[in-house]
Amino acid sequence: MPLRCRVEATRQLTETPAEAEERATILFHELDADGGGTLDAEEIQLMSTRLGAPLNKRELKAAMEAMDADGGGDVDLAEFLAWWQESRTKPSKLALAVQQRWSNEGLELLRRARAAFEKHGRAAQSAECELQIGIILQDRRGDDDAAEAVAAFRRSQVHYTAHRHPREFAIIQHRIALLHERLGRAGESTRGFQEALSLLDRSKDGDAWAAARNRLSISHWEAWSKKQ
Numbered sequence: 001m002p003l004r005c006r007v008e009a010t011r012q013l014t015e016t017p018a019e020a021e022e023r024a025t026i027l028f029h030e031l032d033a034d035g036g037g038t039l040d041a042e043e044i045q046l047m048s049t050r051l052g053a054p055l056n057k058r059e060l061k062a063a064m065e066a067m068d069a070d071g072g073g074d075v076d077l078a079e080f081l082a083w084w085q086e087s088r089t090k091p092s093k094l095a096l097a098v099q100q101r102w103s104n105e106g107l108e109l110l111r112r113a114r115a116a117f118e119k120h121g122r123a124a125q126s127a128e129c130e131l132q133i134g135i136i137l138q139d140r141r142g143d144d145d146a147a148e149a150v151a152a153f154r155r156s157q158v159h160y161t162a163h164r165h166p167r168e169f170a171i172i173q174h175r176i177a178l179l180h181e182r183l184g185r186a187g188e189s190t191r192g193f194q195e196a197l198s199l200l201d202r203s204k205d206g207d208a209w210a211a212a213r214n215r216l217s218i219s220h221w222e223a224w225s226k227k228q
Helices: 002-013 017-031 041-050 057-067 077-087 093-119 123-138 143-156 166-182 186-199 206-227
Strands: none
Touching (some): 017 041, 017 077, 041 057, 057 077, 093 123, 123 143, 166 186, 166 206
């Protein structure tokens, strides 16, 4: 069922705040082991352990204080959702672990879809999956994730070539250049921004063109500064 996998993974990538809240509600009820309608410190700690980011005593205390708005000693659904909405802009260790779980679900679905499309020779659909995989990975903080995102974007460019899809190729190239910049590969990032800029039509993609030009200017400035 590759199409269903791809659709579900893409939905997770583009979900609205209301859809994200629905997923957070499902998570809350999964964690509410005793069905009491609230989460205590032990259940919060269990959540962090399941997510692969166990909290120490100080971190657990901080998490409870952040969630337990009324100071009652436990966290009800409204408090959990309020914490989750705030954590989307001010992520904590626990919130990042939740986001990682959701992105892992999306990655697994996309990888399954990619494998199925490749098996049946559907290059365009496989390239779309690669692109979505790169988008998920580029938002993570690890260098390994960034390197894997570059590889996924590169594989997507086998289909989205500069000749046949100049706009799509340029936008992917800009993403790759940003990742190279993050990985400290100054020369590769500069070349990437230059190539993206050369392919973008300023009249049609003004924002993307301006972003590539600005990043290229910064790259040139940083290279000049290091020589002084």
